Amino acid sequence: MTGPAAGGVLEVVRAGALTTVQDLGRTGLAHLGVPRAGAVDLPAHRLANRLVGNPAGAATLETTLTGCAVRVRAGRPVSVAVTGAPCPVRIDGRPAPWGTTVRVSDGSVVELDAARAGVRGYLAVAGGVAVEPVLGSRSTDLLSGLGPEPLSEGVRLPIGGERGWAPHPDIVPVPGPPVTELVLPLVLGPRDDWFTPAALRLLGAGAWRVSAASNRVGLRTEGPSLERARGGELPSEGVVTGAVQVPPDGRPVVFLADHPTTGGYPVVGVVPEEALAAAAQAVPGLAVRFVPLRR
């Protein structure tokens, strides 16, 4: 990640709590135990790319709660955009707009301050973050240790030389993070029969809160224990993103981008992909309710 790059570099000035390079992730390798990884809030990642004229698969920076700051060294002005968790944006210390395209001069520092709501911010730069792909993706996978290390101060990330189209956004639809309660539709199965009818009713009661132990692997919950209708162990089986796995402590875990590809605890249901962006932005302490849907 050193040396000259065709499109210049982003120099990390402040790494923040956890900032990683993310794209759409690795597909087709789950049978080898390789998680998908990729942006946890995919719609926000895609929007950031659209705003700077990148294809959806270009890599962005994903921040966690406290934002990050990078200096642009490209020898030319560069377009950037910030989406995801709403946060103050500053260019060289001066306020700049969030959720739209911003041109910044060479040498400027782009800063995402702490999120006002939500968890994960996305910073896209025209040309994309062009670190070397690993197994077809530039994503950092924290579970497997694939892809670039999380950002640290002083690291220089190459900017891609490839130019997209010039974006002209008029109105940008931005779903906000959940404010008072995270409501997740849940398509029951494949192992809902491992739980008692009372446990399935409990899912809809809004009895859990988002645990501070949540991360890119999963949204963990605190609250009552889902009661099992049958004991014993489940032989290991494949799991999908959005699967709600219930470990022996009975507290549901919603699998996010870095989830393992096989698991040995029963999956009570699956949160459809379109509802996962809200889960990605749910802050610790937020109330969680599942809305069980029969197939």
Added chain:
Amino acid sequence: MGRRALLVEVESTERAQALHAELLRLREAGELPAVDEIVPAAVTVLVDGVDDPVALAERLRGLEVPEKASSHAASVVLPVRYDGPDLTDVASLWGTTEEDVVALHTGTEFRVAFCGFAPGFGYLTGLPEALRVPRRATPRTAVPPGSVGLAGPYTGVYPRTSPGGWQLIGQTDAVLWDVTREPAALLSPGTRVRFEAVA
């Protein structure tokens, strides 16, 4: 499983391997709708990224799967130093000697039933059911890469340093996982594996 995936349950690990092999064959032949992932496991095969899982389920219901997975799959020999910290415990669990543990382990033809836990970690089947061993009561916080272990009905090799509760019987220098290599994984579902004792 959800709206875009199908979890097919079968009666045994052998059947899961055979179904996985057949699904790969169908995909190769262009006779499967576009899917993102085909993930075999102990007694299931997950097909993820399917536009119409219900239609695919219907189709697979009538599928004739050959009795056994084809034996044309890749084959790998792993040289092992049988000096693991749990070799004595495994010998006593099996009611035999350390020499016999080595003889049984090197004398078995294994097959990768499925991968998971970490990239490149294969769950190898082949040992008789009577030789299944429990996991360690307290998992180790760091198992070195190349460690050869046993747990339940499986044997496997740790691709990288990770916490782990398997009973460790030996060590191999083989590189199980290398992202700069093509393919990155030495073992993938279906690969046949033999262990060979080295000094």
